[in-house]
Amino acid sequence: MQAYSAWLFFIYNMGKIKIAIFASGSGSNAEQITNYFSGHDQIEVVLILSNKPTAYVLERAAKLGVPSQVFDRPTFYQSENVLDSLRTHEVDYIVLAGFLWLVPQYLIEAYREKMINIHPALLPKYGGKGMYGDRVHRAVIADQETESGITIHLVDEVYDNGRILCQERVSLVADDTPDSLAEKIHELEYAYFPKAIESYLLEHKG
Ligand SMILES: Nc1nc2c(c(=O)[nH]1)N[C@@H](CN(C=O)c1ccc(C(=O)N[C@@H](CCC(=O)O)C(=O)O)cc1)CN2
Numbered sequence: 387m388q389a390y391s392a393w394l395f396f397i398y399n400m401g402k403i404k405i406a407i408f409a410s411g412s413g414s415n416a417e418q419i420t421n422y423f424s425g426h427d428q429i430e431v432v433l434i435l436s437n438k439p440t441a442y443v444l445e446r447a448a449k450l451g452v453p454s455q456v457f458d459r460p461t462f463y464q465s466e467n468v469l470d471s472l473r474t475h476e477v478d479y480i481v482l483a484g485f486l487w488l489v490p491q492y493l494i495e496a497y498r499e500k501m502i503n504i505h506p507a508l509l510p511k512y513g514g515k516g517m518y519g520d521r522v523h524r525a526v527i528a529d530q531e532t533e534s535g536i537t538i539h540l541v542d543e544v545y546d547n548g549r550i551l552c553q554e555r556v557s558l559v560a561d562d563t564p565d566s567l568a569e570k571i572h573e574l575e576y577a578y579f580p581k582a583i584e585s586y587l588l589e590h591k592g
Pocket residue numbers: 482485486487488489490494503504505506514515516517518540541542543544545546547548
């Protein structure tokens with residue numbers, strides 16, 4: 387009976403679009419995305435990767451039953467081990483969800499137009515090297531902006547430079563702090579990132 391169940395599971399998941407998620411920290415977006423596609427008839431998350439062995443995203447992956455992999459700088463930048471792993475898992479698309487290293491050329495080429503990132507601001511402002519996490523929210527507040535938001539974009543060789551797929555906005559109030567703004571941004575991310583991924587993948591499948 388177990389062999390039959392395994393066969394049914396294989397048949398059910400055969401032909402699905404496979405996603406790998408890269409994250410460097412907590413992984414709340416990785417969890418939201420994984421749950422969104424759990425039981426989805428055309429898309430599944432098959433691998434979660436991190437550059438930080440202590441990243442909480444790895445605990446989330448374990449609880450979600452998603453295989454995970456950790457890599458260091460030499461592995462990521464001076465070998466194709468990560469690419470080999472993506473190929474072993476038949477990964478079709480890569481999602482960057484709080485991943486904090488520059489993706490190298492070999493991986494950009496292998497997943498040209500098939501790598502999506504979320505940035506916690508309204509690009510092109512507040513993007514580029516050094517602009518990540520709370521640093522972004524602190525800069526937005528320091529400039530007394532009246533709005534911020536998220537940008538979902540394709541990934542190319544340059545930080546935060548790829549084609550923008552969508553942006554969603556949120557207003558700031560006078561007493562917003564980096565933490566309160568981060569909370570507003572996370573709400574936008576959870577509401578829009580999985581749907582933006584789904585739309586892009588289904589529009590470009592085949
Ligand atoms: N080739 C690309 N790689 C990455 C992109 C991209 O668009 N093209 N997006 C980033 C995600 N990101 C913003 O959305 C981003 C992440 C990190 C940084 C940054 O300055 N990182 C630091 C290192 C931080 C660390 O090691 O903890 C740095 O490079 O000095 C900027 C933007 C993911 N990769």
